Amino acid sequence: MTQKQTDSRQPKSAPILVQMGIFAAVLFVSSLISPLFPASFPVPTPVIGLILLYLLLTCHIVKLEWVDNFGSFLISMIGFLFVPSGISLATSLDTMAKSGIQIIIVIIISTVLMLVITAYTARFLILLHNKLQSSRSAHQSTTFKHHSPFKKEVSNND
Amino acid sequence: MTEALSQPLFGIFLSLAVFLIGQWLFKVGKGFFLFQPLFVGMVLGIIMLVIIGHLLHTSTIEVYTKYYKPGGDIVFWFLTPATIAFAIPLYKRNDIVKKYWFEILLSLIIGSIISLFLIYYVAKGLGLDRTSIAAMLPQAATTAIALPISTAIGGNASITAMAVILNAVIIYALGDWLIKIFHLNQSEIGAGLGLGTAGHTIGSAKALELGSVQGSMASIAVVIIGVVVDLVVPSVARILGL
Structure with a gap:
């Protein structure tokens, strides 16, 4: 399945609030799973969330058009989202x-x-x-x- | 003045302002690599904090925690949903994942083991002390994985945090150039896995610019490398006698 095929048969995307809701739900469930891993084998919430959302998409429980727009929007500004991490190096100047x-x-x-x-x-x-x-x-x-x-x-x- | 600064609004505004200046410089500078918005934003932001520290006669660290961090944390939080968003490009190229899953897994495991040994020898060769060398090993994982592993193998976690952040900044700034001089794009899967391993989610965003295959491979690398670091780094550290 190529991206082009997916795009051409893509129905109307879900309202942005619904998309945010799906993201929030996946994150919430992930944040419940994450602490179950032992301290010597940390698996953080975002990594579990990525796997979870991928599985939901692969099993066709969540449709692509329910998350695509909001996801692309987040990815498009990831450079900006990383600015605070960069600025946090101010504490490592020493x-x-x-x-x-x-x-x-x-x-x-x-x-x-x-x-x-x-x-x-x-x-x-x-x-x-x-x-x-x-x-x-x-x-x-x-x-x-x-x-x-x-x-x-x-x-x-x- | 200081009351206004301690509002979260200040951190959000500063992050946006320095990043937008970076974007503008990048456009005006016709894509000169040192003008990458993230790099410019980081440098300008730190300079601003240092200047404010001098004006208020406090340390830079205090300015960071008291005035920048409240807003910075809000922006930073959105990295979490942005990370899970990479499931989407990964899913879009499920064809590649299904076909090459074994090679993908093997590449990430073998690649990271070779990298670990080389990083160890480079760090030792350049005369880093034991805690700094150990701190270098888990840097392929995201912060939430790398920091506890670093501490567990006797590394300095703040150096690890610095390494993980700089990985992303370096890939963001030099990614295109590195891909060109090492001819990495001859294998789209290879380029994607490399960018995801070295540059984390920022590397994945870079990989998506190259194409859907690269983007999906970088996304899978971010996940698998985290698990590989969890499992492999402690044993490698033991083999190396750290």
């Missing part, structure tokens, strides 16, 4: 001054490492997946590269 520039350098390098290593690992594993798939289906068709559903990843960027 730590930064004490531990010097090394700590900032380590954080920058770590960020790049996590980005690049995860991306390359995934690229390698997906390539492996596609290779295995195509060698399995190679005897059926020589044009699998253009028809294989496993190549869809490349063509679906919208």
Whole structure:
């Protein structure tokens, strides 16, 4: 199911207050589940909420048009929502001054490492997946590269 | 004057004002990476707090807790519903999730284990002390997971908090450039998982700009990486002798 198909058959979206209500309900339930996890294995409310909302959508209990507008609105301003976290670093100015520039350098390098290593690992594993798939289906068709559903990843960027 | 400042309105207004200045600068500066609205907002906001501290003859930390935090917390709270909103782009590309779930899971586990060891050696090589090194390890998770894990393995939680926030700021500012120089977009799934791991929800918003596949993969990364950090970081810390 691609996004385009979803959009074209998308009925009228739910009123914004109803959408907010669904978000609030999911968050409330998540906040009840979150404390059930042990302290050594913390799973915060937003993470549980994300999983819960995803499951509700996947099981078609909540329809996409009931949450799509409000969700997109929230995601569109996430840069702004993060400003207070950025400004909260004002309280770490002492730590930064004490531990010097090394700590900032380590954080920058770590960020790049996590980005690049995860991306390359995934690229390698997906390539492996596609290779295995195509060698399995190679005897059926020589044009699998253009028809294989496993190549869809490349063509679906919208 | 100080009464007006301690209203939550001040924190909300300051957050909005510095971010809007950032957006304006970003537009005028034709997208220069240091003018990313979040980065500008953060720097200007901190400068404002330092200036107010000087004017009122108190510390910056006090200005932050007394005057900025009441409003800042209100804005910050909306990150919670914004995080669960990432279920929507994830659901929209359920086709990719169903097809590649095993590779996605494996990439995130292997990727984070390799990253952990490399981060450890980089931190050690640059001469950080033990508590700072330990604080660097859980940074792939969101704050609510990273901070308790950091404390559990003997790290300095405030350094971890700083790392998690800076991850997002760095990805927001340098994401496009990093994707270009490392050719990450050759694999849409890889780019998405990387952005979600390194940049948390901000990375996911960045990934959504690249495409629906990247956006959904970044969303799934935010969830899975949290669990992976919960499970893997304590053992890796033990292996490394922290």
